[in-house]
Amino acid sequence: MLIAAAVLFLLLRLLPGDPANALVSVGADPEQIEAARRQVGSDLPIAAQFVRYLGQLGRFDLGASFISGVPVLDEIGRRLTLTLPLTALAFVAAILIALPLGILAAVKRDRWYGGLISIVSQFGIAVPVFWIGILLVTAFAVKLRLFPSSGFPPSGWRDPIAALHQLTLPILTIALVMSASLIRYVRSATLDVIGSDYLRTARALGAGYGEALIRHGIRNGAVPVISILGIELASTLLGAVVVERVFSLPGLGSMLLSGIEQRDYPSVQGVLFVSTLLVLLVGFAADLTQRLVDPRLRGSSGGRS
């Protein structure tokens, strides 16, 4: 975590530009620019800036935005109320789409629709997120008028129906993209299970195909899928940047983008710090779930079976 913080800090300072620039406009004189640099601390040597930053981090103080003056942690907290539910709902939706389709594609791989699912999911992996977003907006918002094209209600989650209504298209966008690759993982995990010795043994002992698959297959097949799920969830969290931009959502991703454009270091560092933390948490949770599902992993110290 400390190393990540240091690397982030240095990489940001390597970008050309100065956060003070966001505070002045054409017409400002040199004294005004210097005053702005003093205010944000960009006139100090980088080492001094870093020590200052570490001191703040130690107190879990992410500082205040150079531009808006708002404490970064408060702003992140507010934005997470959008990004976290968005990611979580999209994740659940993706699983709902991918699990049945992936298993179906494996079990019925010799039927035409089994093949079709594989082909469509292959396409889904190749299509960029923003393009799916734009297509959905054109179809469901502009043409059919079923959903709003962008934005998030100011009342937030106090009016959950309105909030969900606004978020349907973004959730669908992420879920579609995510499920495309998930389908393929589920399919190949299911294929492994179908071809496995234990399934053959179970069938030889008199269990039906479905029964054998449910009793022995799901647990075994779930282990590799869970680790993929963890990675997917983490990347969705970060990938929300694109979706938030397409749908003009006030989430963590849009905060990161505008922070980078304006060299608002505290905001950028804050967002990256918190998202690194979240990704680590997700990875940890995935590991934990794997161990719950597969008792063989519990003895070892993190090795994969």
Added chain:
Amino acid sequence: MSAFAAGTGRTSLSVLKATTAAVLLLAAAAPALAADGADATIAIGSLYEPQNLDNTAGAGQGINEAFNGNVYEALFRLNDDGTVSPSLVKDYKVSDDGLTYTFTLQPGVTFHSGDPLTSADVKWSIERVTSADSKSSRKNSLKPIASIETPDDATVVVKLSSRSISLPYNLSYVWVINDAAKDLQTAEDGTGPYALDGWQRGSQLAVKRFDKYWGPKPENGEVVFKYFTEATALNNALLTGAVDVITSVQSPDSLAQFKDNPDFTVAEGKSTTKLILAYNDRVAPFDNVKVRKALARAVDKKKLLEAVWGDYGTLIGSFVPPTDPWYVDLTKVDAYDPESAKELLKEAGYPDGFTFTIDTPNYDPHPLAAQFLQGELAKVGVKVNINVITPNEWYTKIYKAHDFQATLQEHVNHRDIVFYGNPDFYWGYDNPKVAELIKASEEAATVDEQTEKLKEANVQIAEDAASNWLYLYPQIVVSKTSVSGYPVNGLNSQFFAYGIKKAD
């Protein structure tokens, strides 16, 4: 085998059904009702979200759009037609030497917090902009102010060190704020017809009609500025009815869908935004007026404007747009003429042309314009390298360090010819005659004299081809047909909302 497979099939089908049902249910849950007429809520779509709520602290043009004239008022108001009229000033007198302005304030004006407006608030507000640590770009224009006195609650006396004919104009930017206000970055305390009602960063800013407003009651009850980062998302919001009006359309391609649709009105106003190729006039070869004139003649600006804006926009022959009183049509001074451009280059000692780099901001239309210039200048033997930079980098490299040969930039402000009177400005244009004219124009006794001097300066910078002025942007406002009464010129990014009516 079939038992399990069929089961899965059924499950996924019913999941699908349930999902579809839920989706349709959500779709049916229409957004809240909106009031019409005098209490209507007007939703204004914009690409310029303010970064904070203080126009002297790097908030960006969005704060002028949302707050000028709506939440904050000044002593004077810059009207949409470019004229300046008294706002919080009821009456004012100027001494014969032009050095003392005595302002009488409007009676019965209340701040949103409930405090009455007094002369002390005005003094405090002006000094906030002129103070040492102010980051306002307007600080320089208020330099002539020597002192501010407040003989009584309703009178403000401003003493100048030199005449300043544009003082009323310059004061139209100075928000009058309650001197007891604490936090101006996330809160406000102005006297305008609307008070801040909530700001969700990254999303929207709402202002509500202020019932104790001293002036005429606004035509609507509430105004919500909704912010977008993408022009397409903004256009979709108007198409789907999520916003009522777009303050400034930035892509001509999107206009077609509104133009031929009776549900929408497309209004073209006059902007003050100029796209220019600014040379660093300090460095060779751009210190040579012949080279600058040659490059001006080598570019077919009409073709560029058409490529970017189609039928919209205006060609300009200098930095002054037609809405400024000192406008003169100077498009003929260095009209498109590649042959004479080559001739001038030969005379200047560059018969085989030369190579230079254009520092190009990374957002539209700059990259497109840079490529166009590359093509045009190649025809007269001048090779252009394009270096793409971010706006933030632009400030460090060009504005501050003057480390560049040429750059593309849009200049948005009204009446900004004065930049050519400052030899330390980033483009480094240094003609003592122009500097003198601009200084004298400010110290003029009458507006006519000021206009005369600035016209002369305007002609001179065109003769010197100080920069390459490519074109003036159009200012296009698109709204639902049922919505009317909005400003169309958007001078200095202002967008007065109090006159907007909704008919439905």
